[in-house]
Amino acid sequence: MNRRELARALSNPESIVASQRRKKPWCVLGVTGAPGVGKSCLVDQIVTRWLEDGERVAILAVDPSSPVSGGALLGDRMRMSSVDAGENVFFRSIATRNLPGGVPSHLSKMVDLLVEQGWSKVIIETVGAGQSEIRVVAVADRILLVEGPARGDVIQAEKAGILELADIVAVNKCDLEGADRVAEEIRLSLNFSADEPAPVVLCSAETGEGIENLVTAINTLSSAKGPAIAKARERLLAAHQELMLNHPNFTDAVKGLSDGRYTVEEALQQLR
């Protein structure tokens, strides 16, 4: 499959024939965090290191609203300088609104296809910090949460339950004031809630400080138990939601509820 064929297959995930399950220990890194914390810049750094290690890296940028090409993501793509590194990098942006039947199963098929086609690492970068983002994250083997020096974003991540899903936390922009303090607060919060807290790494995608540490930590991540349970929970909820969305009576149940024919309980009955 050449790049063009691969891109075409990815834009029509329904058609991807489910291949054999992934067997490698892990190859899918989910990168999440509030807009502007530096996810794309960090992904660029990680990709650069992985390329030096001989990996073939595919990047899926998941945005709930952006069209498949163009828009803000084109800016991201430009910024990711390693994307120009040639044959061993593949970049694709995906609008989640084009996946009405559910994000995780489609994304999971895309990832399986990429792995089958010889991409040894897949990075899924998500935008925002909402519920749909958690769903996206359920597809990844390992989750990198990116934070910045502003404490407000961290509170958002805690509220949305993303902090407990993280296998590793990068506090980016450590060249700026306040990053140390945020890293300390996150460590405290993780120590309080988990037996095996996720590592917290200070770094700067701008100056390169701490990047080596971060990539080493990512490469050597073992499967942490706390996030595994939180992720299993998200996977199950996502699968359940998709069952409903794809149920033949779903449209009728929604309509019936909206025009008063059904109560919520009766609408649920239609989806059994």
Ligand SMILES: Nc1nc2c(ncn2[C@@H]2O[C@H](COP(=O)(O)OP(=O)(O)O)[C@@H](O)[C@H]2O)c(=O)[nH]1
């Ligand atoms: N000072 C500083 N700025 C950074 C750093 N990393 C990224 N930025 C800047 O933060 C902005 C957002 O970065 P981007 O990677 O697009 O964030 P994303 O929305 O999380 O993907 C850009 O203007 C970057 O130049 C960093 O380590 N230090």
Ligand SMILES: [Mg+2]
């Ligand atoms: Mg980005």
